[in-house]
Amino acid sequence: MSLWSDFLIRLFDTKETGTDFSKSVQTIIRECYILFPRYRLKLWIVNTRKNEIKIFTVTGNELKVKEFPLSQFKFESLLRSKSKPFYFFESKKQNRILIPLFIEDALSGCVAVSANSNKSMSEWKTRLPYFFIVAKRLIKILELNAKNTAIDTLMEMNQNLENKVTQIDLSLEREKRAHMQAGKMATLGEVAVGIAHEINNPLTIIVSRLGHLEKNLIKKDMLLPEIADSIKKVNQTVDRIVKIINGLRHFAYNGEERKTPVVLTKVISDSLELCQERLKKNEIELKIKKPTFDVEISAYDTQMIQVLLNLIINSLDAIRNLSEKWIEIEYKIEAETLSVIVRDSGTGLAADVADKIMNPFYTTKERGQGTGLGLSLSKSIVENHEGRLFYNSKATNTEFVIELPYIRVLDILA
Template sequence: MRKDNVPEGQVNTRRLRLLMLIPLGWMVFAALLPDFAMRLFGRNIAWLRLSASGIGFLLICVFTMHLLGRIRRERKLVLLVMSGTTLLLLSQSYRILQSLRLLDGLVSRDWNNTLRAFDNLFTGLGLVLIAFAFFLAVIELMASRQRLMAEHTRLTEEAARREQVEKSLRENEAVLHAISASALDGIVLMDNAGCVCYGNPAAERILGYTAGDIMGKPVHETFASPSLENKYSDGLRVWRATGEGPIVGKTTLVKAKRKDGAEIDVEISVSSVRLRDEWHAVGIIRDVSEWRKAEEEHQLILRTAMDGFWVVDDHGRFLDVNEAYCRVIGYSRDELLNMSIADVEAVETAEDVAEHIQRVQAKGWDRFETRHRRKDGSVIDVEVSTSHLSTTGGRQYVFLRDITERKRADQSLQASESKYRDLVQNANTIITRLDTGGKITFFNEYAEQFFGRTEKALLGQSALGTVLPADRTDGTDLAALLRRNGKHPDHSMDSEYEWTRGDGRHVWISWTSTPVYDEVSRIRELFCVGNDVTSRVVAERTIAEQQAQMLHASRLSAVGTMASGIAHEINNPLAIISGAAQQLDVLARQDHPDPARLAKVSEVVGRNVERISRIIRALRMLSRDGSQDPYTLTPVQSLVADLLELCQARFMAKGILLEVAAIPDIEIECLPPQISQVLLNLINNAHDAVEAIPEKWIRIGVQDEGETIALTVTDSGHGLAPEIREKAMLPFFTTKQPGKGVGLGLSISAQILEAHHGELIIDTNGPNTRFVVRLPKRQPSGT
């Protein structure tokens, strides 16, 4: 309502009714004016008086009836107008009666004068009352004008305010549109019919639709997962009438259907709004597919984790636990969710637990070890790592690891280390540890006594020059070897070095290096054990010298065995050369010697000299050591041919047939003197074996086996007895008569072939005695 009590939207007619008083009043005044004029000038015109009185009476009646109908709500004016009009009507009624002379016989002159006086009084008083009513009307009009101006001002201000509000609404609408368009979450507005009436770009992106695809489409049929469509359709009917529904006013995780038919996880917050007297729904949609996937992975990690996991509140009550901790502690998950830390803590009291929680909240994290009591009453050691976030309402996230076995292992390790240290320190051997750079990190007491140096003085020092010689006489780079051992200790795990002790005595130390690895399988250090092997080295050198002497004796024995044959082999060509010399002497004395004869004699001399040269070369090759010579490529045919030069005459003298099969053109990498000695030993043994039997023959053969060759020496004997075969390769074992051999031939031959990466085999497959020498054509690299 406004100040003049006129309802909003209705026209205010009060001012119009008041304004009508003025023209109507003037009309009444105009009707009474003739009577005033006649009275004023003392004239009495009957028809004019009658007409004026009649017209005035009618006007007053009409005026009164009209005003009473128009201003009936203005009680003051109604009272004044009715009073004035009544007086005027009485006055006009008297005048009409007087004009019609209806009172002449009824009223005396005195009463007539009295009535005239009342007529004048009523006329004047009626006019005064009506004039006063006019005056009040004018005042009311002025007040109404002021109210009208105030109302105009108010309406102007209200229009300005409405314009400002509309401008603000337009700006807010633009801001809301910009916010909606730039929002990362989808916004969908649903009308009362359940159809889409707005969707922002994020909603289009999340659901795979364009604005044209979804406008006016039913929300639940378009977006809802088929499994939930019926449920939402039932709730829609209730929502249309009440604005309430199962997901209204809540944030709910649901499945949504994209345009391509794929279902995604979305988090939707729904609110009901009243627009145009109908319920509408606003849905805020967030794609949580990745979050759900991460959450599922997180839960899977917690479920499958080897370590236990808690979530506890600020009072230590369990909010969540994983299966790993349930297995460790023996309680079920449901049981633990009704318990607190104090129920499983075996070291801290409930008060201690509360204080610990407060310390973690203040610090933000903690890591410590404690003990928990299992459901069966046993106690386990656990390592605890806890974190607190102020944004999680006092929650703490705790990882726990059962370290009971580790604790026991640590105790066992400490005991083992104590025993190890006692053993190492009291061991009668050198024990040291080196880092990968070759620096000493440990030195036991025996090593201190052996080297005459203290551990304190050697720690951090290089092993070179302290426990290992700075160089070696064989040219080995010990520094490079030590570095290589630090990185690849398996390349040279065992080694021996000569060392001069502080007392001047030369000793030999045998070192065994074992790598020690860290937790990522990298070599952390070398564990080195050294033993004084001086006595063994001296003994080995003595044995080696004796073996060399025996080998030399064996060679000389073999050569000596063939001495008579070699002499015969040399005497024959010497006799031929002697005869040729005599012929040359005769030819020299002739005046004209025959050139053809000279050439022929010279050829005979040269051929026999070459034969003697081959015999001497073969003899020299057999008689020298050759172990320090380099391996050379040697034709197998030359090895066999040189050997035949030495023994052919001896075998012929004994009636032994020596046959050599066709030898393929093969070269082997070897030490020729040593291989010749092996063949000579086998041939001499065969000679001695068949010398006394009727059938005497020896056959030499060569077979190409691809990567290897096989040299075979077969004699006419009937093989070796099993008990002899078992001992045939042993040193000093012989079946010969005393004075004919010491039993080293086969043993030395086997050693030579082993050094050549070959082998000596007694072949038992045939009826005769057969030895097989198998050698590689090429020696392995580094030989």
Template sequence: MDKNSPIAPEALIEKLNNAIASTIYIYDLNEGLLSWMNHYGQATYGYTLDEIRKMGKEYQIRTVHPEDLLGLANLMDRIRDLKDGEALTLEYRLKNREGNTHWVSDRITVCSRNDKGEATAFLGVASEIDQRKAHEETLQKSIDKLNFSLSAANMGMWEWKVGSTDVTWDKRMYQIHGLKEGENIAATLLKVMAPEDLENARTKIKESLAEKKDLYLSYKIRLKNDEVHHIRCYGKIINENQMYGVAWDSTEEVMTEHQISEARAKLISATKMAALGEMSGGIAHEINNPLTVIQARSFQLLQMVDSGKVDNAKVRQAADSISRTADKIARIIKSLRSFAREGTHDPFELAPIRQIIEETLEFCRQRFYNHGIEIELSEIDPDLEIECRLIQIEQVLLNLLNNSFDAIQDLEDKWIKISVKDFEKNIEIHVTDSGRGIDPKIAEQIMMPFFTTKEVGKGTGLGLSISAGILRSHGGQLMLKKDSPHTTFVMQLPKWQKEN
């Protein structure tokens, strides 16, 4: 130290000793006892240096947590091998005079050697780390809960160093993909992942990185036993260089979704077949009437041929009548075929609103006429179109018309009105019948699956639920107009579908 320093070395050491909020001590390796401890350590643990020395080797047994004694004993052997300038750090628990336990981090270095260079004493600086340990314990509990949740959900965790092939998986990730721990992840994924999914995965990852958004990914893998499994993956960008995420085997989930889809299709088919059964009499009448016209016109032509008196004007008139009637039958058959199809996978196409409504009415007009139900159709712009799955929209409209039929067929005043409202981006098809509305309590449940107000055997309770689902798949919705004096359902649909 500089001899011109205003503070003597001993005084400076004393000031530093008093300023440092850590326990500083010297341990004599030959005696196996503490030879010195600063005031902070004595005050913190409640023992004077004389009391500590009188306890001898029992000091450690009294003050060190039993679970940490072995670690301290092993430390003594390691200290003797320390070179000058090297240090050891150990964390353990100490009890003070009142019996309160505190975590300390102890940094130890050799401070004295004998003539042979053997360590004879070491200097220790012990700092309390209770707060840090409490944070670590809380963090560990959170990690344990997370691992338990991931284990229960059979999820694996992964980490990726962006822009490299450096991918880290936990044990469950290897299990999910049917791989052995330590296998080359990137190379093996190229082999087991479906080629079409591999290209999609690359695209999704690029989008996630470019747009700084979370990654959602699904792909198929072929295990070593040739089983195909579906994997779903979620990732989050932590910083520019790291992405973390989870993955899980969703095979059962995908299969369940497939089964639900099949069951839904069967329910739709059953519902439609029930409707066809209800309308069968009207359909037969719709076809029989034009067939009668065709038969009469054909008989008229045959009579002219047999009598040898062929009137060109009458022949043309009869032929035109047969042609128009055949067209009408064709439209009825087309509607029937369309209604029998499900249409879920049909492409979206532009269709005139008037065509949708008129084709649907062709299917049920006669049935309604036979029961004295009047149908009123408002004026519709022939150029007004929507992008839709035509068959599905006709099915929804027909379902609403059938529901109206069931609701009003026993009323004295029986009518159904169909009107169209044109907005900038949407259109609305209003189906109003002469019924006096729906009870508010029933209205809250009417769109729920299997809810029905019809008698047992006359309804599945699926019509409105399925119809609402079809409109949602089009980006629209099915609504009950609650402020209408009569029962009014509204089909709201966008004019154009958003680009996928």
């Protein structure tokens, strides 16, 4: 096989994909040198972004790359037009041919072949087709390299984006927790006002029972069962106070909470524990519509208490000045969906108010009375439990519905 055909076969046989850029360039320049030892082939690549030109040459087995400022080469003015396939430059010492390389219509470099000026024009002409083949091949390699670089850049950008998203997720999670805690503390502040009553009443019971005991014990006219009954009442009442205080402590806790299986009626009674006296003080009738079963849900229980408390306090605020005052809590399962409904004796919200109630900071309460965060926080808590919270505009009375997934139904009668 002749050197020529050998060269051509190798030129077209080399696989494009996965070719290492420098290696391919090196091979091509070396092949050329072997074929035409008296012609020196260089590859010029322009980097307009850096305003520089890279010149690839081969010495022995080594590919050498040198960078020069673009201005030094007047590159654009040398290869002004796309219409010419090559440019011939003559000088005393050497002649040079420049074959422009266009990648996606952009002038990206050229193949520069130089030889002593003693080479005749006819000699150049016989070599020229091979320099074109080399140029075509180099364009392919450059295109492939550009594609690979683009893919690498894209992959890097993608990775950076993914990292950023993870960071944002983490900081959002932190913010969400801080937001939840702030909301919890706001609710707590509201509840605290009522807590004085919650505790005052049982304390009054204790004081009066103890006074009664003391007085009658001194007189010694008290029967043992009566004494036992009074002590039992005092104990029960102290228990109630302890429960309220524990409930508050539990509620204010800002540790890492975990979803745990909880019984719905327990969440309801824990919520009521924190506002019962307030309801009593405002003479609001509390109705609980219980089916014959209980339901176990997976929940951050303090968060669920917060949601119910928010809804009950909203109802309380809305109806305290009405003549008919009641709040009803109902739960039911319909079509595999657990709904917990908080309904009050109000007659619904005006449409323009209803549209905005879930927006953070929307409140119709007087300054200092409401933050307007209650419902928006409750909504995000319920959504965090894969459920939804909404105002039911179709109901006759004011009605909010919490829909939640549940673990199982527990038979209360069993």
